[in-house]
Amino acid sequence: MLWKNTYNELLKIASKIRSYIGIGALTILVLIVIFAMKADGKTYLGFVTGSFEQTLSFNGNILNGNLIAFIIMQMLIVHVPLLIALVTGDLLSGESATGSIRMLATKPISRTGIVLSKWLAATLYTLIMTLWMGFLSLVVSQWIFGSGDLIVLNPDGLLIIPNSDLLWRFGFAMGLAFLALWTVATLSLAFSALAKNSVGPIVITMAVIILFTLIGTLDVTVFDEVKFYLFTTHMAAWRIVFEEPFPKQDILQSVGVLVGHIVGLLAFTLFYFNRKDITS
Amino acid sequence: MPLIEVSHLAKNFGSFNAVKDVSFHVNEGDVFGFLGPNGAGKSTTIRCLLSLIKPSAGNISFFGQSLSDHRSSVLSKVGCIIEKPDFYKYASAQRNLEIFGRISGKTIDRKQIEAMLEFVGLKGREKDKVAGFSHGMKQRLGIAQTLLHDPEIIILDEPTTGLDPQGIIDVRNLILRLRDEHKKTVLLSSHQLSEIEIIANRMVIINQGKTIVEGDVQALLEKQSLTLEVEVSNPEALHALFLAEFPSLKFEALYGNNFLIEMESDIRSRLIERMVSAGCGVRSMIPKRSLEDFFIKMVGA
Amino acid sequence: MKSLFFFIGLTGLFTLNAQNASLQGYVNRLNAVADYKADVNVKASIPSISIPVTNAKVYFKKPTKFKVVSNSIVILPKQGMSDLNAFFTNPKKYTQVPGEIKMLNGVRTQLITLLPSEESSEIILAKLYVGTAEPLLYKAIITTKSSGNFTIDYTYSDAKKFALPSRMVFTIDVKKFKMPKSVASNIRSTGPTKPVNQEQKGTITITFSNYLINKGISDSFFTKN
Numbered sequence: 001m002l003w004k005n006t007y008n009e010l011l012k013i014a015s016k017i018r019s020y021i022g023i024g025a026l027t028i029l030v031l032i033v034i035f036a037m038k039a040d041g042k043t044y045l046g047f048v049t050g051s052f053e054q055t056l057s058f059n060g061n062i063l064n065g066n067l068i069a070f071i072i073m074q075m076l077i078v079h080v081p082l083l084i085a086l087v088t089g090d091l092l093s094g095e096s097a098t099g100s101i102r103m104l105a106t107k108p109i110s111r112t113g114i115v116l117s118k119w120l121a122a123t124l125y126t127l128i129m130t131l132w133m134g135f136l137s138l139v140v141s142q143w144i145f146g147s148g149d150l151i152v153l154n155p156d157g158l159l160i161i162p163n164s165d166l167l168w169r170f171g172f173a174m175g176l177a178f179l180a181l182w183t184v185a186t187l188s189l190a191f192s193a194l195a196k197n198s199v200g201p202i203v204i205t206m207a208v209i210i211l212f213t214l215i216g217t218l219d220v221t222v223f224d225e226v227k228f229y230l231f232t233t234h235m236a237a238w239r240i241v242f243e244e245p246f247p248k249q250d251i252l253q254s255v256g257v258l259v260g261h262i263v264g265l266l267a268f269t270l271f272y273f274n275r276k277d278i279t280s
Numbered sequence: 281m282p283l284i285e286v287s288h289l290a291k292n293f294g295s296f297n298a299v300k301d302v303s304f305h306v307n308e309g310d311v312f313g314f315l316g317p318n319g320a321g322k323s324t325t326i327r328c329l330l331s332l333i334k335p336s337a338g339n340i341s342f343f344g345q346s347l348s349d350h351r352s353s354v355l356s357k358v359g360c361i362i363e364k365p366d367f368y369k370y371a372s373a374q375r376n377l378e379i380f381g382r383i384s385g386k387t388i389d390r391k392q393i394e395a396m397l398e399f400v401g402l403k404g405r406e407k408d409k410v411a412g413f414s415h416g417m418k419q420r421l422g423i424a425q426t427l428l429h430d431p432e433i434i435i436l437d438e439p440t441t442g443l444d445p446q447g448i449i450d451v452r453n454l455i456l457r458l459r460d461e462h463k464k465t466v467l468l469s470s471h472q473l474s475e476i477e478i479i480a481n482r483m484v485i486i487n488q489g490k491t492i493v494e495g496d497v498q499a500l501l502e503k504q505s506l507t508l509e510v511e512v513s514n515p516e517a518l519h520a521l522f523l524a525e526f527p528s529l530k531f532e533a534l535y536g537n538n539f540l541i542e543m544e545s546d547i548r549s550r551l552i553e554r555m556v557s558a559g560c561g562v563r564s565m566i567p568k569r570s571l572e573d574f575f576i577k578m579v580g581a
Numbered sequence: 582m583k584s585l586f587f588f589i590g591l592t593g594l595f596t597l598n599a600q601n602a603s604l605q606g607y608v609n610r611l612n613a614v615a616d617y618k619a620d621v622n623v624k625a626s627i628p629s630i631s632i633p634v635t636n637a638k639v640y641f642k643k644p645t646k647f648k649v650v651s652n653s654i655v656i657l658p659k660q661g662m663s664d665l666n667a668f669f670t671n672p673k674k675y676t677q678v679p680g681e682i683k684m685l686n687g688v689r690t691q692l693i694t695l696l697p698s699e700e701s702s703e704i705i706l707a708k709l710y711v712g713t714a715e716p717l718l719y720k721a722i723i724t725t726k727s728s729g730n731f732t733i734d735y736t737y738s739d740a741k742k743f744a745l746p747s748r749m750v751f752t753i754d755v756k757k758f759k760m761p762k763s764v765a766s767n768i769r770s771t772g773p774t775k776p777v778n779q780e781q782k783g784t785i786t787i788t789f790s791n792y793l794i795n796k797g798i799s800d801s802f803f804t805k806n
Contacts, residue, residue: 001352001383008383012379059657060637060654103425105330108354160630163652163653277293278327
């Protein structure tokens with residue numbers, strides 16, 4: 001029954017226009033970044049290499065597909081959560097708003113089954129969005145800008161990673177980005193269980209992301225204790241894959257925090273939805 | 281063994297007691313009327329029956345099995361419409377039935393869906409999105425969804441709300457067909473008392489969250505006093521007759537030469553005979569023992 | 582970078598006085614090179630920059646054409662080199678001061694200091710150590726206004742009859758590198774941004790091999806991407 005309803009949920013996602021708004025918006029965003037980089041990438045590059053250019057010259061294809069993919073990922077980590085929440089925040093609340101939840105919840109599928117199937121569908125949608133972002137940023141960028149070593153500006157300086165060392169790093173980064181977006185999807189699903197309209201969960205999800213990001217970036221000592229436990233702190237964990245030496249311990253910690261959030265939020269959603277009276 | 285048995289059901293929403301003590305049972309083959317004024321707790325009770333709402337107290341069993349313990353197996357044998365059927369508007373009628381059929385607990389193939397769409401008169405509209413359907417069409421699709429997995433029990437909560445007269449007749453006929461041709465057990469909640477009177481064989485009336493009366497529809501109606509509306513050409517003779525021979529009967533002038541007469545036992549033949557011989561000029565005599573009257577009496581409206 | 586190899590190739594334009602015969606000899610050898618192609622191996626050790634060892638091909642043609650071809654990102658020194666070239670090729674811009682004799686890695690050299698004659702010159706001071714036995718430049722120490730100091734150590738091998746080095750070691754001043762915080766900031770960082778490495782010197786070692794000298798390279802090659 002779980003898999004049958006997961007298939008149903010995927011059909012519902014595939015039938016909704018809003019699901020394609022996310023993919024379309026993502027495509028446009030990526031194409032805009034690619035266009036901007038094509039038109040004026042050297043200015044951006046100036047930010048990266050500017051401090052060194054008086055002394056050193058950087059030769060080779062610096063503005064390459066790998067750098068564009070990195071820039072796209074860096075820019076979109078703020079926007080893609082909204083596009084994900086647009087769909088996942090509607091999964092339960094949308095059914096409450098239209099009343100179809102009554103028909104769904106009177107079928108011989110458990111409340112746990114309903115939540116899990118929606119969560120699995122949300123997971124697949126998030127995975128598709130992540131892969132689409134990866135395809136656009138890596139494949140399309142490489143096609144337009146060619147390949148080459150990646151020049152990354154880390155807080156402690158410039159790191160140049162050879163092209164041959166990049167594929168697995170991008171794979172790893174995509175995996176971590178997916179984990180971050182999966183957390184957002186699970187968060188919005190949790191809010192979706194609480195709400196009776198789909199706007200609320202989407203807005204609240206974004207508000208939480210903004211608030212937590214703000215707390216995470218404020219250099220105020222009172223927040224230092226909590227920063228590590230905020231999922232937003234670890235949403236950029238994908239970026240540290242491009243550090244040397246490879247920060248295995250930090251990555252494991254981020255994976256732990258994000259997976260912890262996913263498990264916790266899913267458990268809350270299951271607990272709440274199982275006890276919820278459907279009165280809509 | 282009753283197919284549905286509800287005993288001492290209660291549901292509180294915080295400090296508000298929506299359902300205080302509701303008990304009834306539905307037998308196999310019943311078309312069971314579930315009546316009550318607005319706010320009586322009908323919808324809450326039906327939602328408890330379908331596990332949409334968790335009861336605060338009491339027991340619900342289907343087929344002798346507790347609903348809370350055997351939810352999935354019970355619901356696979358139940359079809360329902362709660363208030364109005366709300367489908368996925370962005371999907372077609374056929375896709376909606378596929379979605380609900382897939383989680384109905386039974387394997388539903390495309391032919392069954394096509395047959396059901398034909399049964400409810402939606403053949404030819406199966407590929408249309410539900411967003412473009414009228415209320416009546418949605419209601420018919422709702423019935424198709426209810427029957428798709430061939431349930432043993434059908435629970436319909438206000439199935440005729442918002443329908444035009446023809447739609448109401450269609451739904452009524454469909455319920456009668458379900459009872460007579462398909463031998464289904466139907467629990468029907470409705471504000472259309474005349475409809476219940478026509479199609480239900482048993483009923484329960486609840487008010488303020490409590491069961492007021494439960495039983496066979498005709499037996500309950502026959503228990504109540506008989507009221508007649510009488511039209512005569514000689515009202516003075518009628519007055520004189522009642523004062524002289526029937527002083528215990530309730531006698532009330534309505535309008536013109538029309539009067540209302542209420543009696544505890546059925547003495548219609550003797551009354552007609554005396555009215556004729558007293559020269560009252562009887563033009564018509566209509567019995568007024570309806571479910572509506574019974575309902576109003578029961579709920580004290 | 583272009584300027585660096587321009588510098589190597591065009592040192593022959595030096596117009597030195599008769600007492601600096603060794604430098605003139607060096608210039609004469611360089612003048613014999615019309616063009617060359619070589620494989621280079623670049624190893625950079627610069628604070629704030631982490632880059633693997635890279636390989637590239639370099640192409641040069643008189644008087645100023647230079648090109649680096651590589652699949653990798655290659656970091657080469659740039660510090661003040663354009664100014665240097667303009668400086669060296671115009672003897673009116675400086676005054677030569679012959680200096681001490683010094684042994685560099687077992688090679689006897691003479692220091693020749695170039696002092697700029699214009700106040701606006703980017704180069705404040707250039708010290709060149711030229712071999713006395715064989716006319717080759719073994720060390721150059723340059724001081725500039727905006728980019729500090731840098732030093733070049735030369736090693737020669739097969740192509741020394743053309744005064745083309747087999748290895749050049751650049752020691753550059755990196756104390757003025759600043760990381761742009763807005764670009765470098767990492768939202769993952771829960772503490773203050775790490776301070777920039779305070780080391781002041783960085784080195785870039787360029788090893789040349791497989792020189793192909795005076796084989797002819799078309800001008801159009803240098804304009805192609």
